[in-house]
Amino acid sequence: MGLPDSSQDLSTEMEVDAFRRIFPLRFFERHLSESLRPDARPLGKARDTIVNPGLVSTADGSALAKIGSTTMLAAIRMEVMTPSTDSPDEGCIALEFHMPPICSPTVRPGRPADAAPVISKRLSDTILSSGMVDLKELCLVSGKAAWMGYLDIYCLNADGALFDAALLSAVAAFSNLEIPVVALNDNGRIVAISGGKDEDNASIIEKKAVNKEKRKLTLKNIPFSLTCILHKNYILADPTTEEESIMDTLVTVVLDASDQMVSLYKSGGTVLAYSSAVKSCVELARKRAKELKQILGEMDID
Structure with a gap:
């Protein structure tokens, strides 16, 4: 029982790849005629x-x-x-x-x-x-x-x-x-509130918050x-x-x-x-x- 000729398979694969590079439109149209694309998608x-x-x-x-x-x-x-x-x-x-x-x-x-x-x-x-x-x-x-x-x-x-x-x-x-969370500072400007939970941040958020949470x-x-x-x-x-x-x-x-x-x-x-x-x-x-x-x-x- 003979083994598959891998060199012949490789040669065929190289020929297909060469045809695809030299005649790309013809290569695609051969697939399109069968309602498929080279990547096997409909x-x-x-x-x-x-x-x-x-x-x-x-x-x-x-x-x-x-x-x-x-x-x-x-x-x-x-x-x-x-x-x-x-x-x-x-x-x-x-x-x-x-x-x-x-x-x-x-x-x-x-x-x-x-x-x-x-x-x-x-x-x-x-x-x-x-x-x-x-x-x-x-x-x-x-x-x-x-x-x-x-x-x-x-x-x-x-x-x-x-x-x-x-x-x-x-x-x-x-x-x-x-x-982000922002609030009004003492100068009336909008400032971002850091992610920390220190007392200063908590005070600003509670009293002058524009939005209190994200x-x-x-x-x-x-x-x-x-x-x-x-x-x-x-x-x-x-x-x-x-x-x-x-x-x-x-x-x-x-x-x-x-x-x-x-x-x-x-x-x-x-x-x-x-x-x-x-x-x-x-x-x-x-x-x-x-x-x-x-x-x-x-x-x-x-």
């Missing part, structure tokens, strides 16, 4: 998703989100500011998205990634337009003091669908956020997103970097927890995405939103 299925809250001890709220290999770490730091005269009863949120060289070989040291400011702007627009955070809830003393939330999102591994993973990490970080934000209209690739008659949900690099048209659908459309982004492609394909993307996004709500359910997100 066309409309997203990758496995993990969310871990509270990983940054120095932040007021943080979370790590991982979709497939794409990994994002979000951290929120709260500071007291003087509100603007136009919005004296509202706080602010400032967001920045970072792509360090470690996240992808295409990001060069010393040069900012082209995608970073685009994703940063889209994330900021999505979070504010969705109404997830009520900025009035960040007010401390009308016209005098309010919270400024600095949200930094770091891409640790960029393997496609960066916006989806970044938004998920931001939502999870806001869910994990605890507003508190959570009330999150509403939480946004969830799904990026899809449109290629010929195929729709691929949650693409990898390789898929994004060889197929032109990307559509990102953002829905809130009530399945209401928050926004729709399209990039690439020479023509507008046809309406039936967009409808299919929206349906896939609704299914994905249900999955993400279930994943975040342990964090008490409604």
Whole structure:
């Protein structure tokens, strides 16, 4: 009885890998014709998703989100500011998205990634337009003091669908956020209260507290997103970097927890995405939103 020819198996594997590198689109289309992708996913299925809250001890709220290999770490730091005269009863949120060289070989040291400011702007627009955070809830003393939330999102591994993973990490970080304890000092200024339990702190908290204990934000209209690739008659949900690099048209659908459309982004492609394909993307996004709500359910997100 003969043994399997391992050298022949290796040769075949090398030939497949070479074909994939030289003719990537043809390689993918052979899989698509069988309604599968090279990673064995059905066309409309997203990758496995993990969310871990509270990983940054120095932040007021943080979370790590991982979709497939794409990994994002979000951290929120709260500071007291003087509100603007136009919005004296509202706080602010400032967001920045970072792509360090470690996240992808295409990001060069010393040069900012082209995608970073685009994703940063889209994330900021999505979070504010969705109404997830009520900025009035960040007010401390009308016209005098309010919270400024600095949200930094770091891409640790960029393997496609960066916006989806970044938004998920931001939502999870806001869910994990605890507003610090602050009080009025003798000069009438808002000051943070340390974590200690000495008598001075206790006295300030008891007599002049603005909020006596750490508190959570009330999150509403939480946004969830799904990026899809449109290629010929195929729709691929949650693409990898390789898929994004060889197929032109990307559509990102953002829905809130009530399945209401928050926004729709399209990039690439020479023509507008046809309406039936967009409808299919929206349906896939609704299914994905249900999955993400279930994943975040342990964090008490409604």
